[in-house]
Amino acid sequence: MYALVTGGSRGIGRAIALRLARMGYNVVINYQSNKEAAEDTLHMLRELGVEAEALRFDVSNREETVAALQTWQQEHEGEYIEVLVNNAGIRRDNLLVWMEPEDFDRVLQTNLMSFYNVTRPLLIPMIVHKYGRIVNVASLSGQKGLPGQCNYSAAKGGLIAATKALAQEVGKKNITVNAVAPGFVRTDMVEGLDEAALKKQIPLNRFGEADEIAALVAFLASKDAGYITGECIAINGGLYS
Ligand code: NAP
Numbered sequence: 001m002y003a004l005v006t007g008g009s010r011g012i013g014r015a016i017a018l019r020l021a022r023m024g025y026n027v028v029i030n031y032q033s034n035k036e037a038a039e040d041t042l043h044m045l046r047e048l049g050v051e052a053e054a055l056r057f058d059v060s061n062r063e064e065t066v067a068a069l070q071t072w073q074q075e076h077e078g079e080y081i082e083v084l085v086n087n088a089g090i091r092r093d094n095l096l097v098w099m100e101p102e103d104f105d106r107v108l109q110t111n112l113m114s115f116y117n118v119t120r121p122l123l124i125p126m127i128v129h130k131y132g133r134i135v136n137v138a139s140l141s142g143q144k145g146l147p148g149q150c151n152y153s154a155a156k157g158g159l160i161a162a163t164k165a166l167a168q169e170v171g172k173k174n175i176t177v178n179a180v181a182p183g184f185v186r187t188d189m190v191e192g193l194d195e196a197a198l199k200k201q202i203p204l205n206r207f208g209e210a211d212e213i214a215a216l217v218a219f220l221a222s223k224d225a226g227y228i229t230g231e232c233i234a235i236n237g238g239l240y241s
Helices: 011-022 035-047 062-075 101-129 140-144 150-173 195-201 210-221
Strands: 002-005 026-031 052-056 081-086 132-137 175-182 232-235
Touching: 002 011, 011 026, 011 035, 011 081, 011 210, 026 035, 035 052, 052 062, 062 101, 081 101, 081 210, 101 132, 101 150, 101 175, 132 150, 132 210, 140 150, 140 175, 140 232, 150 175, 150 232, 175 210, 210 232
Parallel strands: 002 026, 002 081, 026 052, 081 132, 132 175, 175 232
Antiparallel strands: none
């Protein structure tokens, strides 16, 4: 049993990878450039007694992504990735008037086009085996829209809509497709944000932990969540509902 977590080398993705390993999955983590973090995660996964491998590819690059996934498939004849977590993401915040075109494009490519690049090659094996779990890591920003994040809100909002659409396409094949929408979570991504000021707006009065997001993703990836599909579940400490 294999699971793939994009951006599984650090932060929320690493926590998800560890949760899936504890569920008994052999875990494939993807990363872009931080090899050291990827190797640390592989070590943690192997300590849990599962097979773990890292695939370096840029999820925003279609050719690179498809080639990496095809190679994996060729090297694992008879196996398939039954759990896919589309987690890799970046932010490049600015008010729209100041936002450079490359920052708009990069965020759309990494957070939204990646959904197409990664999911499509893995879908046919899930259909053939009549089982699959796809979980997309969206954001509060994609539900509410946040100032300074027109690019990121558009990408995550698009990801939520794609989640709902794909769920309706593949439900009959016993494949569920869901999204989670975290609020502020303590990872490298929120470095530089004023946590003390922001947490005052959060009813639970704190940022979330990566493992709290991972627990929800792991549930959606489990057999117990078999009757949930096309959902986007908010996990934001009460910030927005
Ligand atoms: P993070 O700590 O910055 O980690 C990002 C991960 O994504 C890393 O593993 C990174 O790989 C990988 N990555 C980035 N660009 C990539 C690319 N083009 N191709 C392949 N891998 C790529 O971020 P995080 O906070 O864990 O965020 C994970 C997800 O949660 C993202 O989709 C983010 O938008 C979402 N999210 C986060 C928060 C939050 O507050 N943290 C809130 C809502 C949603 P390298 O290590 O190689 O760089």
